[in-house]
Amino acid sequence: MVERKNIQDKKYILGQFFTPLHICDRLISEVDFGGALVIEPSFGTGNFLEALKNLPNEKIGLELDSEIFSDKLSDKKTKLINGNFYDFTIKTNKKLIFVGNPPYRTPAYSLSTHKSFISKLTKKYSVLGMREEAVFFILHTIDLIRINGAGGEIHYIVPASLLKNNSKFFTRFKEFLKEQCHFIKITPIKGMEFEGVAQDLIFLSLELKKEASMPGSTLWSTNKNNQEFVSVGGNEVSLDDYLCLKTEGAIPFQKIFKETYLGSVPCESLLMSVEGESREDFQKRLCAIIADKNITTEKLYKNLQFNGKFHLKIFRGPKESLPVQNKLEKILSYVHNIQEKDGILQDFLNIAHYKEINVRKGVRYYFRCEKLKKKKNFVYEINPNPGKSFYFTGNPSHSSTDYFGFCNYDCNRNVSPGANRTVPIEGIENNLTDYFKDWWRSNTNEPLSEIFNYIMFVAKTSWYKDMKKKNKRFYFAIPTEFISREQRSSGKIG
Ligand SMILES: C[S@@+](CC[C@H](N)C(=O)[O-])C[C@H]1O[C@@H](n2cnc3c(N)ncnc32)[C@H](O)[C@@H]1O
Structure with missing residues (x-):
């Protein structure tokens, strides 16, 4: 029998949340299958296939997990494969219609099993910087339809946040979807309808645009028709508004600062000392983790402690609990990521890399080195030279409480809740974009360093x-329309 912990791990790693049959029935009743070949790329317990049972079309279903794979739904027209979707290819003269609920997990499991495949795929379509499994599933699906060349549609359940995130990389992903696809419609689904899924989901229906040229170029040119509206739950809404592409009237932070740093709880829990730990004790503990090529979550759990204390509050919970195990998995993936770097242990043996930082309750040490920069393939952007910084909200949701302020170091995840971005204060003029400097100077004579107070006002x-x-x-x-000093001091915004 598989232990409960392993079942939970697998469920999390493979994104195993199954769609109730009544939802599958409801969703597919709206799809026009024509004579297409229908593919369910990750059928799990098979509810979409069950809902498609009476459809006369040819069907193919794939499922990676051999423990849940069953061919009981196979028949003359339905071929079922116990395999990985990323290994799947197809050649037919039929249109392809993909239906299902692909796994959503970040970072994607495929980044460990199919790293170079994913890397080629994301480069081919210039959709870089993504780590979401659902995104890779969509990319591979689009690629299969393009290579097959007979047209196709995609009808997938995905997290609603996938189309809402307005970070640089997600924006590119959404623009890519617009370039490649016509949005047939979007059907909102409440995540609560699924056991174990808290986030809101959508049933995303896309039709691939006809390509103007055939494969050969890195990104095939597509029909340039720009779709303006999409039906969301039966209401026509502006597609750009829905995709948060037209943040009209706003200057995003990426257009203000050239470089910002993002705090990360799991990163800190590994690379930051525990309260009361000396620099030397911390170095010894960290080196033991990095030197251990066979490190397990069990050993990591032991080595993340100093005098029985962890840096991360979450570890105060029961060791076997899912949040603790998930966090350990994540930190272990960081450890592996670090261990891959040539000669990295030498960096950990260098005491100068353990930077002293002031936190609310005293002093801590934070390991930093040049090799652990995102540009050098580390998972997070960590400033190798921490210093006095301004922090602003890193990942605000519609209901989050956001934090803005100054701190004596560049990472404040340990003192404030929520993910914060930081910008070093020293040399801020060199870290502002030319676009922003021009905009600021055309509106005010205030020094550029006023931007921090300006941001706090906007918030x-x-x-x-x-x-x-x-x-x-x-x-x-910030709004593109400048808020003058007078308006700011009177509290009125024009
Ligand atoms: C969110 S569940 C949905 C299952 C099913 N489509 C449904 O709607 O009930 C995702 C499924 O994808 C499977 N899976 C994960 N990675 C896969 C891969 N690379 N290839 C095929 N199946 C995969 C998981 O085992 C899981 O059964």
Whole structure:
């Protein structure tokens, strides 16, 4: 028998949340299958296949997990494969219609099993910087339809946040979807209808645009018709608004700062000392983790402690609980990521890399080195030279409480809740984009360093609150219309 912990791990790693049959029935009743070949790329317990049972079309179903794979739904017209979707190819003269609920997991499991395949796929379509399994499933699906060349549709359940996130990489992903596909419609589904799924989901229906040229170029040119509206739950809404592409009237933080740093709880829990731990004790503990090529979550759990204390509060919970085990898995993936770097242990043996930082309750040490920069393939952007910084909200949802302020170091995940981005204060002029400098100077004579107070002011305005409400994931931005010093001091915004 598989232990409960392993069952939970697998469920999490493979994103095993199954669609209730009544939802499958409801969703597929709206799809026009014509004479297409229908493919369910990750059928799990098979509810979509069950709902498609009476459809006369030819069907193919795939499922990776051999423990849940069953061919009881196979018949003359339905071929079922116990295999990985990323290994699947197809050649037919039929249109392809993909239906299902692909796994959603970040970071994607495929980044460990099919790293170079995913890397080629994301480069081919210039959709870089993504780590979501659902995104890779969509990319591979689009690629299969393009290579097959007979047209196709995609009808997938995906997290609603996938189309709402307005970070740089997600924006590119959404633009890519618009380039490649016509949005047939979007059907909202409440995540609560699924056991174990808390987030809101959508049934996303896309039809691939006809390509103007055949494969050969890195990104095939597609029909340039720009779709303006999409039906969401029966209401026609602006597609760009829905996709949060037109954050009209806003200057996103990426257009203000050239470089910002993002705090990360799991990163800190590994690379930051525990309260009361000396620099030397911390170095010894960290080196033991990095030197251990066979490290397990069990050993990691032991080595993340100093005098029985962890840095991360979550570890105060029961060791076997899912949140603790999930966090350990994540930190273990960081450890593996670090261990892959040539000669990295030497960096950990260098005491100068353990930077002293002031936190609310005293001093801590935070390991930093050049090799652990995102540009050098580390999972997070960590400033190798921490210093006095301004922090602003990193990942605000429509209902989050966001934090803005100054701190003496560049990472404040340990003192404030929520993910914060930081910008070093020293040399801020060199870290502002030319676009922003021009905009600021054309509006005011105030020094550029006023931007921090300006941001804190914007964060309290109804403009910011409305943007957060409208865009489920609204990464920080300021209004394009400048708020003058007088307006700011009177509290009135024009
Ligand atoms: C969210 S569940 C949905 C299952 C099913 N489509 C449904 O709607 O009930 C995702 C499924 O994808 C499977 N899976 C994960 N990675 C896969 C891969 N690379 N290839 C095929 N199946 C995969 C998981 O085992 C899981 O059964």
